[in-house]
Amino acid sequence: MNQAGKTVFFRKDYKAPEYSIEKIDLNFQLYDTKTKVTAISCVRRNNKENRSPLILNGENLQLISVKIDGNVLSSSEYILDNTSLTVLTPPAVFELEIVTEIYPQENKALEGLYQSGPIFCTQCEAEGFRKITYYPDRPDILAVFTTRIEADVEKCPVMLSNGNLIETGSVEEGGRHFVVWKDPFPKPCYLFALVAGRLSCVNDEFITSSGRAVDLKIYVEEKNLNKCDHAMVSLKKAMEWDEKTYGLEYDLDTYMIVAVDDFNMGAMENKGLNIFNSKYVLTSPETATDEDYIGVEGVIAHEYFHNWTGNRVTCRDWFQLSLKEGLTVFRDQNFSAEMNSPTVQRIKDVQILRNFQFREDSGPMAHPVRPETYEEINNFYTVTVYNKGAEVVRMVQTLLGREGFRKGMDLYFHRHDGQAVTCDDFIAAMADATGTDLEQFKNWYCQAGTPVLEVSSHWEADSSSFHLTVTQNCPDTPGQKGKNKKPFHIPLALGLMTENGKDLFGKNGCKTEILHLKEQKQTFTFTNIAEKPVVSFLRDFSAPVDVKTFQQDEELAFLMKYDSNLYNRWESATRLSASTILDVVRQLEKGTPIQFNELFFDGVLHSITEKIEDPALLALALELPPETALALQLDSVDPDLLFQGRTIIKRELATRFQNEFLFLYINNQEAGKYRISPEAMGRRRLKNCALSYLMSLNPPQDKFLQLCIDQFSKSANMTDTITALRLISHHPGTTRDALFTDFYRKWEHDSLVMDKWFAIQAMSSHENCLSTVKHLLSDRLFSMENPNKVRALIGAFSSGNHVQFHAINGEGYSFLADMILQLDSINPQIAARLVSPLTNWKRYEKRRQILMKKELERIAKKPGLSPDVSEIVNKSR
Ligand code: B3K
Ligand code: ZN
Numbered sequence: 001m002n003q004a005g006k007t008v009f010f011r012k013d014y015k016a017p018e019y020s021i022e023k024i025d026l027n028f029q030l031y032d033t034k035t036k037v038t039a040i041s042c043v044r045r046n047n048k049e050n051r052s053p054l055i056l057n058g059e060n061l062q063l064i065s066v067k068i069d070g071n072v073l074s075s076s077e078y079i080l081d082n083t084s085l086t087v088l089t090p091p092a093v094f095e096l097e098i099v100t101e102i103y104p105q106e107n108k109a110l111e112g113l114y115q116s117g118p119i120f121c122t123q124c125e126a127e128g129f130r131k132i133t134y135y136p137d138r139p140d141i142l143a144v145f146t147t148r149i150e151a152d153v154e155k156c157p158v159m160l161s162n163g164n165l166i167e168t169g170s171v172e173e174g175g176r177h178f179v180v181w182k183d184p185f186p187k188p189c190y191l192f193a194l195v196a197g198r199l200s201c202v203n204d205e206f207i208t209s210s211g212r213a214v215d216l217k218i219y220v221e222e223k224n225l226n227k228c229d230h231a232m233v234s235l236k237k238a239m240e241w242d243e244k245t246y247g248l249e250y251d252l253d254t255y256m257i258v259a260v261d262d263f264n265m266g267a268m269e270n271k272g273l274n275i276f277n278s279k280y281v282l283t284s285p286e287t288a289t290d291e292d293y294i295g296v297e298g299v300i301a302h303e304y305f306h307n308w309t310g311n312r313v314t315c316r317d318w319f320q321l322s323l324k325e326g327l328t329v330f331r332d333q334n335f336s337a338e339m340n341s342p343t344v345q346r347i348k349d350v351q352i353l354r355n356f357q358f359r360e361d362s363g364p365m366a367h368p369v370r371p372e373t374y375e376e377i378n379n380f381y382t383v384t385v386y387n388k389g390a391e392v393v394r395m396v397q398t399l400l401g402r403e404g405f406r407k408g409m410d411l412y413f414h415r416h417d418g419q420a421v422t423c424d425d426f427i428a429a430m431a432d433a434t435g436t437d438l439e440q441f442k443n444w445y446c447q448a449g450t451p452v453l454e455v456s457s458h459w460e461a462d463s464s465s466f467h468l469t470v471t472q473n474c475p476d477t478p479g480q481k482g483k484n485k486k487p488f489h490i491p492l493a494l495g496l497m498t499e500n501g502k503d504l505f506g507k508n509g510c511k512t513e514i515l516h517l518k519e520q521k522q523t524f525t526f527t528n529i530a531e532k533p534v535v536s537f538l539r540d541f542s543a544p545v546d547v548k549t550f551q552q553d554e555e556l557a558f559l560m561k562y563d564s565n566l567y568n569r570w571e572s573a574t575r576l577s578a579s580t581i582l583d584v585v586r587q588l589e590k591g592t593p594i595q596f597n598e599l600f601f602d603g604v605l606h607s608i609t610e611k612i613e614d615p616a617l618l619a620l621a622l623e624l625p626p627e628t629a630l631a632l633q634l635d636s637v638d639p640d641l642l643f644q645g646r647t648i649i650k651r652e653l654a655t656r657f658q659n660e661f662l663f664l665y666i667n668n669q670e671a672g673k674y675r676i677s678p679e680a681m682g683r684r685r686l687k688n689c690a691l692s693y694l695m696s697l698n699p700p701q702d703k704f705l706q707l708c709i710d711q712f713s714k715s716a717n718m719t720d721t722i723t724a725l726r727l728i729s730h731h732p733g734t735t736r737d738a739l740f741t742d743f744y745r746k747w748e749h750d751s752l753v754m755d756k757w758f759a760i761q762a763m764s765s766h767e768n769c770l771s772t773v774k775h776l777l778s779d780r781l782f783s784m785e786n787p788n789k790v791r792a793l794i795g796a797f798s799s800g801n802h803v804q805f806h807a808i809n810g811e812g813y814s815f816l817a818d819m820i821l822q823l824d825s826i827n828p829q830i831a832a833r834l835v836s837p838l839t840n841w842k843r844y845e846k847r848r849q850i851l852m853k854k855e856l857e858r859i860a861k862k863p864g865l866s867p868d869v870s871e872i873v874n875k876s877r
Helices: 222-227 229-246 290-305 318-339 342-361 383-416 425-433 440-446 553-562 564-590 596-607 613-622 627-631 639-656 658-667 680-696 703-714 719-729 736-745 750-764 769-776 787-800 811-824 828-834 845-860 868-877
Strands: 017-031 036-043 053-057 063-067 078-080 086-087 093-102 112-116 120-121 143-152 156-162 164-170 176-187 194-197 200-207 213-220 254-260 275-279 450-461 464-471 490-497 511-518 521-526 534-536
Touching: 017 194, 086 658, 112 534, 120 254, 120 275, 143 156, 143 194, 143 736, 156 176, 164 534, 200 222, 200 229, 200 490, 213 222, 213 229, 229 254, 229 290, 229 318, 254 290, 275 290, 290 318, 290 680, 318 342, 318 425, 342 383, 342 564, 342 613, 342 627, 383 425, 383 440, 383 490, 383 511, 425 440, 464 490, 464 511, 534 553, 553 564, 553 596, 553 613, 564 596, 564 613, 564 627, 564 639, 596 639, 596 658, 613 680, 639 680, 658 680, 680 703, 680 719, 703 719, 703 736, 719 736, 719 750, 736 750, 750 769, 750 787, 769 787, 769 811, 787 811, 787 828, 811 828, 811 845, 811 868, 828 868, 845 868
Parallel strands: 017 143, 213 254, 254 275
Antiparallel strands: 017 036, 036 093, 053 086, 063 093, 078 086, 112 120, 120 194, 143 176, 156 194, 164 176, 200 213, 450 464, 464 521, 490 511, 490 534
């Protein structure tokens, strides 16, 4: 227990389970107002001597009966409370039958069995199975599941569960039918799934490399049948990629995906039956943006890859979550890189890390990739566990090389297939397969915080040697003092370049060397360096660290143009644009006349007038860092000045390079049919980036406004339509209102498209934004019970509209607190996610600190606050 009386779980307390469940037969009888669940498990005590009680988790269940080997237990033979059922003296081996009643139609937390519209579906990870029946709800108990589902034929013509369909039939009770599914692979209960409802199906087939045919099925509402092509193609690409890259084949005869509209996350990798948020399945050029297409491909692949990294080899306990999530994100990132552009993908990976994970790492919720403690596990599905976890796996690959990494993966599966294991087991397989010492490397799993690197160098002309000194320091994080932290083993990918843009390293065509930083301070010496080199540091972002800028703007401008590592070109451009903006912010603070960093403007001019090698990369370099990322580089953030500073730079660029941007806009129009190839997406991105500059001019120019309106009305693809609408959203007036009304009329039938309509309005920089958002809460298409809608309106405003959310009157903060309080009694997981923008209050200037803190206190006071929200709020106060 902690001070607030909440149960706290510690990694060090792990104990192997007292009982195993070899198999479980489930029977679901679905009705309109209730569902009867009968669970018959074969239970075996692991410890022969010790006759300990059997503790089963269970929440929100109506217990009907408990039987052991067919005999009903009397109430003195078990203890029942709000979270568990304890059978006091069970035999060593027995059959346990438990009957419960549950109420999916009332389940708005979307965990356990619930209804998305009329469709029954489940979400069990992490601890949702305990809302279905009493069971030891922990990932290290692996059982064979057989599931019978019975329901009304009309309402639920389709009834699905994990594994293979082994029986169907009708039941005596009129108008009802049943199915039986059996999953031959023992699995933890968090991978259980059930779906029942009126669904249509798109079918395809995949032949595995060993020649087995796998039926592929995507279930959606009938009206969406024409929006599944991209998801199906993505699935087949993912299956092929996993065979080619890791030799991993799919193992069941059928792979099913179901899309539902009400879902807490992106998707869920239930064995053989993935359940998806429809946002990550449905696409069509008219309704989905390029980002949506990429998102669908990535999430489909992610869930598919879990079949091996997560399902076949699962987690021993939830502290090990990154074992499956970090590894699977790493796998989906590499897949997407190969399917699209590796550099663009790497930049996006790094943007997520920098803009979100670094923030988490520097705030009150900072935790290691493998946390030591939690109150509510759902709060630990974080960018640290997922994305920093993926960076940790990437570093392993960098240290071992691709071949070594593959050997490590082979050994990992060879050793642990069918087991529930730990992050240590993963590292041990990597080390043993390649004979590498990864002991120090493991610090990445247990130390929180982003290591800060400082770099200095000098070149000695006499000896033609170059010395590079790097120090590492990891800041304090909650519960972990920086000075007690041990140095990390950090792979540093380094390039040295001559003044005329040549790489100095050239071994086997590799222009980059990997240095191993293991000490707190280390000097690396390079000989035969005949001229002072330009350092291209941390190529491809080879470690999740914060490198203090050590180079002059001239060097950054040089690297931005000539670095042979394309990722580092972008890195230098971003550093230069961030420092240019922050320079202006400082001048605004001081009230001195604004002076610009001309090197930055020269660099931009160079990049927009030179021959364009990759439009997507150019667009990424031209897109200025978001305020949330810039805020991380300031000690005391004034959001108004930050917004002003960024806007000044954007307008200055637009003013100086108006003709160039117009040229880019016109020249990157897609002639002919809409395509979603990386090239076509890159050109659209660049064109829309140019338009965004033209639309930022002050005063606005009618001819560019017209360009934007034309794009809105003529475009046949959602990327262009929504960009135009977004750009216009910052310019209130009758034109803007007319376009928004127009869009509403056209798309009100499409929930996913309408999410965009809500989000764009919530992200308008105009000062009436909050009142628009409040007004939209009562739009008939908005619903607090639909997570996508909550994210689109409330999430977009509080996390994606820095300047308006942080308005100095504090209304953004109190609005968010009101929403969190309201949502907490509907869906605690989603409510807890919304708290995030308030947690970093210490980064802001004094007046905002007080206002933000006040709202955290107000939330904390709510009687009966969920453990989800309570943990985050209390850790942040
Ligand atoms: N494993 C799920 C996430 C479950 C979240 C539970 N709160 C999706 C994924 O990472 O693939
Ligand atoms: Zn995952």
